[in-house]
Every structure is written in structure tokens, then in C-alpha cells.
Amino acid sequence: MxxxxxxxxxxxxxxxxxxxxxxxxxxxxxxxxxxxxxxxxxxxxxxxxxxxxxxxxxxxxxxxxxxxxxxxxxxxxxxxxxxxxxxxxxxxxxxxxxxxxxxxxxxxxxxxxxxxxxxxxxxxxxxxxxxxxxxxxxxxxxxxxxxxxxxxxxxxxxxxxxxxxxxxxxxxxxxxxxxxVPEPVSALRAPLGVDLGITSLAVCSDGRPPIKSPKALNASLKCLKRAQRHLSRCKKGSNNREKARHRVAKLHARIANIREDALHKATSSIAHAPLTKEERSTLQTSLTSLLPEAKTKPEQKKVKKQVKKVLHRATEANAPRRPQVICLEDLNVEGMKHNRKLARAISDVGMGEFRRQMKYKSAWNGEHLIFADRFFPSSKQCHACGWKWEDMQLSDRIFLCQNPACSLHQVPQDRDSNASQNLEKLAKEESSALKNIVNGELHRT
Ligand SMILES: [Zn+2]
Incomplete structure (x- = not known):
């Protein structure tokens, strides 16, 4: 390819x-x-x-x-x-x-x-x-x-x-x-639904812990405010103003770097099939025990590099464990930014960039990426029975199904995890549709 x-x-x-x-x-x-x-x-x-x-x-x-x-x-x-x-x-x-x-x-x-x-x-x-x-x-x-x-x-x-x-x-x-690049190994794992949010960056439907958002801007907001205030009080054209401007620019760059790093790690962990924490640590200890003991700093660096290389290869060998179909929400990010209380938090997450990275990473890994319709009620609907909580607010973090016939009746569910389950359902439908197409083509030939 x-x-x-x-x-x-x-x-x-x-x-x-x-x-x-x-x-x-x-x-x-x-x-x-x-x-x-x-x-x-x-x-x-x-x-x-x-x-x-x-x-x-x-x-x-x-x-x-x-x-x-x-x-x-x-x-x-x-x-x-x-x-x-x-x-x-x-x-x-x-x-x-x-x-x-x-x-x-x-x-x-x-x-x-x-x-x-x-x-x-x-x-x-x-x-x-x-x-x-x-x-x-x-x-x-x-x-x-x-x-x-x-x-x-x-x-x-x-x-x-x-x-x-x-x-x-x-x-x-x-x-x-x-x-x-070599043609991607066909992914075999079950379809995956991914819900994007503000509290955590992404929640996946396969039960892995939610991917945390670094909230880069929020964390540095106090620093940034102080630096900007100092800049605005410096005399125009002075050397001190130039220094203050540089300080603000450096802070902004740092915030952007933290955000970018978190986004790349998150999208890669979804598009690839990384080893689990336990698998990783056992492999790491067995590898370091095989290598000669490093005493000086350059030696330690060398060992670290080698271990990293092998770990990366292990992730590649994991390729069939990648999800076949990934379903994301088609969020109206620009529209959501109109909400003045939320605008800053939404911009801080970088959802547009998340989407862009998922698009090319899933294509390179031979996965099928789909987007739920903009009006698909992923959060408001119970994933077990489809009961809809019409007047659910953004502040409601716990979903309670009110349908007495449902197996999850009055069982508290996390809002984001319920949404990811709903998205997973869509991904499953897409996956079976894909299989039908493949089967149909097989019959014809
Ligand atoms: Zn229900």
C-alpha cells in the first residue's frame, strides 16, 4: 500500500x-x-x-x-x-x-x-x-x-x-x-464504539478504562492568565514586552504539545491493539533480565531503546486483535462551541483533531471507521432496551433506565459508557452489513 x-x-x-x-x-x-x-x-x-x-x-x-x-x-x-x-x-x-x-x-x-x-x-x-x-x-x-x-x-x-x-x-x-507500507493484516476483533467527552477524552465499549483527558489548557490557565496580564501591562515596543510576549507564546506551545501528545496516544491505542498493562510489564521484565546489566547512562539508554523496539514489534504482531469496525459520534463541534460555558472545555479536548487522526490511522490499519448520525441519541438511549430519556441534561452523569421490562431497570450506568455501548451496536450492524456484502460477492463468483 x-x-x-x-x-x-x-x-x-x-x-x-x-x-x-x-x-x-x-x-x-x-x-x-x-x-x-x-x-x-x-x-x-x-x-x-x-x-x-x-x-x-x-x-x-x-x-x-x-x-x-x-x-x-x-x-x-x-x-x-x-x-x-x-x-x-x-x-x-x-x-x-x-x-x-x-x-x-x-x-x-x-x-x-x-x-x-x-x-x-x-x-x-x-x-x-x-x-x-x-x-x-x-x-x-x-x-x-x-x-x-x-x-x-x-x-x-x-x-x-x-x-x-x-x-x-x-x-x-x-x-x-x-x-x-505492508498491506494491513485483516482485523478480527469485535466492533468497537467510542464515545468522546469532556470529563474523559474517550470511553470505549470494550470495558477498558476510560482514556483520560489531560485538560492541558485548564491546568495552565492560571499561569497563562498571569503571563497575559503582565504582557498587557508592558510598555509597547519595549524589550520587556518582547520578553513577556515570548513567555505567553511558550506557554501556548506547551499546552498545544501536551494536548497533541495525549490525542496521538489515545487514537493509536484505539486503532492499534496494544498489549495490556500486565502483558507489557511481564514482557518488559523478561526482556531486561535477558539483556546484560546496564551500569552507565549510555548503556541504560541503549537497553531502553532495544526494549522499546521489541515492545513495538509485539504490538504489530497483535494486529489481528484490532477492532474490525470503529464507530464514532459525528459531533457538531462548531455548534457546541456556541455554548459559552462549554466552549473552552470543548476546545481544550481537540475533538476535531481526534477525528482527523482516527480517519487516517484506521485507514492505515485496515479498519472500517463509521460515524453515527449527528442526531443519533447515543447518550439518551438505554443500550439494553432502547428506552429514551427525553429530558436528559448534560449534567446528568448517571443514566437510569425507567423501563420496568428492561434487565437494567433502575441500574445506574455511567453516561459515557452507555453511549459507547450504543455506538458499538451501530458498529455491529455495519460489521454484519459488510459481511453480507462480502458473502454476496463470494456467491456471485
Ligand atoms: Zn433499558
Missing amino acids: KITRGYKTELDPTVKQQILLSQCAGVARYAYNYGLARKKEVYATTGKRISAIDLQKELTAHKHTDLPWLKKVSKWIYQNALRDLDQAFDSFFRRLGERKAGKKHQSLGFPTFKKKSEGIGSFRLDKPIYVFEDSIQLPKLGTIRLKEHSYIPTSEVKVLSATISERAGRWYVAVLVEEH
Whole structure:
């Protein structure tokens, strides 16, 4: 199976390289803003759209006359910035068409000018890009060291592009590669329902403990408030204000990192079939007893790495234990954010990102991902008998079935676990439908 996959990791540039990278990001921003201004101007005078290729020709002409600094950087930077602008316009017109057809959109997202005060930004480079174990070679930038070694694959992949970005004073590279992965082993485990929530990130229907949400923003809210208050009281243009701004940016980056880490771990544990805690610990102890005793720190590091590798392989061998069908809720996240009391907590979970990760991880693992209808009453319905609690509130954490004929009559059930059971039912229906299709095809042949 051929897939395209991004590998994002931190760069370790020298001071000179950092200045160069900032300049490149500046060129990308300049080209984007130049293109946007020209597009507006051309549309106002002629009523036509000017394409990225024409804009690129204009910039190349300027390069030899009044914008000589464009020669210092790779041509990919402004070419890709202009392509991104075209993409932004395409998305805008797509949403415009959808709104005319009756679909609701919060905003149409007309492209806006990029400001340096909103961040240094990013830029994208195409070939030739060479990846080594501890460094990456980029056009007109030379070799930049990587902080994490041998994460980006160096062999048997085709490198498509590299995007370099900055966040809170750190530089990152995201390398997009095309790679061949073995066809996924067919998953055999029972269908799984997953309920997303605020109290716990996800509750699965197979009885495993709920996946906890780190509530990253909530935990750092006090710190963040204090830092933001300090920033707002600093004199504009002063050095101290710059320092305060950096402190706020660093806090935001830390919160985002914690959230991202938790989301990746959660989606991976659902899409893969990791070893259970007991299996893992027994394997770990038996492995460490096999290896020679590590005395120095580098030795300990080596042992840890080896154990991790074997554990990862064990998870791969577990592949048939993956669930065949996974059912998620189709939540209206944007709509839920209108509830002012809940908006912050919902944004803190990152449900949209959870969905995105589940989509590609289930595809890579040969699982079938389905979404329950937006109006499917997963929380309000008893999973045993289907009795509906019509006026159930968001604050009701315990579900009580009032149907006297039901086996769970007046038995307290956890709200989220009941919802996940309901979603599992949907997944089971889908799974039997899939089997019927497969059987039908078998009969025909
Ligand atoms: Zn019931």
C-alpha cells in the first residue's frame, strides 16, 4: 500500500541559520501578501482572476530589478506561497458555492494578509531535499542539524516536500514522504464504539478504562492568565514586552504539545491493539533480565531503546486483535462551541483533531471507521432496551433506565459508557452489513 505521510521534528539551527530561516519565512509572507494585493487589484479592474503562474512570472521579473533579495532564497519559497494562496481562494469559492446550495458555514474564510506580529510563519521547499540520520539538506539553506536522530526515514521513501515553521522560538521541519507500507493484516476483533467527552477524552465499549483527558489548557490557565496580564501591562515596543510576549507564546506551545501528545496516544491505542498493562510489564521484565546489566547512562539508554523496539514489534504482531469496525459520534463541534460555558472545555479536548487522526490511522490499519448520525441519541438511549430519556441534561452523569421490562431497570450506568455501548451496536450492524456484502460477492463468483 502506498501512503503519503508527514514526519515533523525539531531543527537545531545555528544562529546564522536561524536568521536565514526567518528571512525565508519573510519572503513567503511577502509573496503571499503581494499575490493577494495583486489578485484584489486585478479583480477590481478587470473582473478576472490572476493565476499563481502569472504572479510568479511577475515576481521573477521583479527579482532582477527592484527586489534583488529574492535571489538570496530558493525560488520554491515564493512559488509555493503563491500556490497556497490559490488554494486558499479555491477553498473560499468552494465554501461560497456550498453556502449558495444551502450549507451553513461559520465564515467563508476570505484570504487575509499575513502579519509578522502574528508569528514568523512557515515556508515550503521542494526538491532537492536530502535527509540524513542527524541532519537535513535543503535547497539554498545547506545542511541543518536535527534534534531527534533517525526519525525521518532516509531510505526506501520518496521525499516530496519539506515545510519549515517556527513556534515560540523553536524551528521545526515537516517532511512529506511517499512510502510503501505492508498491506494491513485483516482485523478480527469485535466492533468497537467510542464515545468522546469532556470529563474523559474517550470511553470505549470494550470495558477498558476510560482514556483520560489531560485538560492541558485548564491546568495552565492560571499561569497563562498571569503571563497575559503582565504582557498587557508592558510598555509597547519595549524589550520587556518582547520578553513577556515570548513567555505567553511558550506557554501556548506547551499546552498545544501536551494536548497533541495525549490525542496521538489515545487514537493509536484505539486503532492499534496494544498489549495490556500486565502483558507489557511481564514482557518488559523478561526482556531486561535477558539483556546484560546496564551500569552507565549510555548503556541504560541503549537497553531502553532495544526494549522499546521489541515492545513495538509485539504490538504489530497483535494486529489481528484490532477492532474490525470503529464507530464514532459525528459531533457538531462548531455548534457546541456556541455554548459559552462549554466552549473552552470543548476546545481544550481537540475533538476535531481526534477525528482527523482516527480517519487516517484506521485507514492505515485496515479498519472500517463509521460515524453515527449527528442526531443519533447515543447518550439518551438505554443500550439494553432502547428506552429514551427525553429530558436528559448534560449534567446528568448517571443514566437510569425507567423501563420496568428492561434487565437494567433502575441500574445506574455511567453516561459515557452507555453511549459507547450504543455506538458499538451501530458498529455491529455495519460489521454484519459488510459481511453480507462480502458473502454476496463470494456467491456471485
Ligand atoms: Zn433499558
